[in-house]
Amino acid sequence: MNFLPVTDESLKKGAEIIKKGGLVAFPTETVYGLGADAFNPQALARVFEVKGRPHFDPLIIHIAAVRALEETADLSILDSKNRKKLFMLADNLWPGPLSIVLPKNKKIPGIATAGLETAAIRFPSHETAQKLISLSGTAIAAPSANPFGSLSPTKAEHVRDGLGGKIDLILDSGPSQIGLESTVLDLTCENIKILRSGGTPREDIEKLIGAVSVEKESEDEHGLSSPGQLKKHYSPKTPLFVFNREEIINQPAEASCATRERIALLFFDGSTREAWRKTQKPLKIAVIKVLSETGDIKEAASNLFEILHEIDNSNISKIIAQLAPQSGLGEAVNDRLIRGSVK
Numbered sequence: 205m206n207f208l209p210v211t212d213e214s215l216k217k218g219a220e221i222i223k224k225g226g227l228v229a230f231p232t233e234t235v236y237g238l239g240a241d242a243f244n245p246q247a248l249a250r251v252f253e254v255k256g257r258p259h260f261d262p263l264i265i266h267i268a269a270v271r272a273l274e275e276t277a278d279l280s281i282l283d284s285k286n287r288k289k290l291f292m293l294a295d296n297l298w299p300g301p302l303s304i305v306l307p308k309n310k311k312i313p314g315i316a317t318a319g320l321e322t323a324a325i326r327f328p329s330h331e332t333a334q335k336l337i338s339l340s341g342t343a344i345a346a347p348s349a350n351p352f353g354s355l356s357p358t359k360a361e362h363v364r365d366g367l368g369g370k371i372d373l374i375l376d377s378g379p380s381q382i383g384l385e386s387t388v389l390d391l392t393c394e395n396i397k398i399l400r401s402g403g404t405p406r407e408d409i410e411k412l413i414g415a416v417s418v419e420k421e422s423e424d425e426h427g428l429s430s431p432g433q434l435k436k437h438y439s440p441k442t443p444l445f446v447f448n449r450e451e452i453i454n455q456p457a458e459a460s461c462a463t464r465e466r467i468a469l470l471f472f473d474g475s476t477r478e479a480w481r482k483t484q485k486p487l488k489i490a491v492i493k494v495l496s497e498t499g500d501i502k503e504a505a506s507n508l509f510e511i512l513h514e515i516d517n518s519n520i521s522k523i524i525a526q527l528a529p530q531s532g533l534g535e536a537v538n539d540r541l542i543r544g545s546v547k
């Protein structure tokens with residue numbers, strides 16, 4: 205396995221590997237992706253194998269130009285109202301953290317879409333992702349570059365720790381700016397639905413195409429319209445418990461002493477941490493972290509997975525985390541925290 209900074213040369217090398225059916229981890233603005241040629245079933249099979257990803261969980265297909273939609277989707281099947289909405293979304297929100305589920309082009313092998321007749325397609329804004337796709341001369345199917353179910357990788361080092369040795373190349377370009385996966389939007393039905401909340405807030409979509417519904421969580425693979433919506437997902441190794449602002453302020457630190465647990469408290473903002481401090485006498489908490497000192501939701505989202513990775517590597521026995529305000533990107537942050545938590 206090679207671990208290389210992004211340069212013209214390493215990008216060319218990456219593209220050659222993709223063309224030959226190999227696997228390349230690369231940065232995107234959401235999280236690091238594990239890329240393979242979207243038209244090569246053997247390469248796609250390796251993606252599932254390396255991640256330990258169940259075959260019922262379809263991959264997102266990445267393109268580097270809106271016109272590449274024609275090769276990956278079959279827009280002739282899409283109803284005309286939704287086709288208009290597709291282009292409204294593509295004109296305004298692409299490139300960016302939005303994956304759109306469309307009828308799939310026949311050339312996309314079934315293994316990419318878990319046998320579904322639809323494919324989730326995304327045009328990422330990260331320059332490296334765009335260059336890698338263009339140089340490869342194909343579309344790149346890429347799930348997050350982590351073992352299935354675990355924390356998503358927002359740095360090249362996270363990919364190395366999780367999958368190193370199993371893949372051909374990791375392209376390193378520092379931390380992901382958004383740090384949360386893309387929003388997945390299903391345009392194949394009359395009732396347009398967010399299947400997974402993510403880096404594009406619901407409000408941004410609704411401004412363009414009107415109200416959309418949000419898929420409720422599902423327990424298992426049966427009847428899932430978005431299999432990544434498994435109830436338990438994005439999990440740190442350390443048990444995670446989530447609370448709202450009022451609840452976390454009153455979390456006693458003493459419990460950690462009695463049981464000799466090493467607890468990490470993860471606050472959404474600095475003001476909640478300060479309110480919590482006032483309720484505590486001696487502080488026994490092992491680790492105190494804050495997603496954003498000022499309560500900036502974008503900063504909080506981009507720090508989420510990185511801080512959870514850090515806590516996971518610090519011999520902590522329990523994480524107590526505060527939920528974000530439930531609006532804008534807060535919906536996606538809370539989705540990840542709740543799915544990663546112990547029920």
Ligand code: AMP
Nearest residue numbers: 262263322323324347348429430431432
């Ligand atoms: P990941 O790339 O690991 O962030 O996961 C991609 C997620 O996108 C999947 O787990 C699904 O939830 C969703 N997805 C991908 N393709 C489709 C599709 N054709 N229909 C519905 N959801 C999809």
Ligand code: MG
Nearest residue numbers: 347348356432
């Ligand atoms: Mg994933």
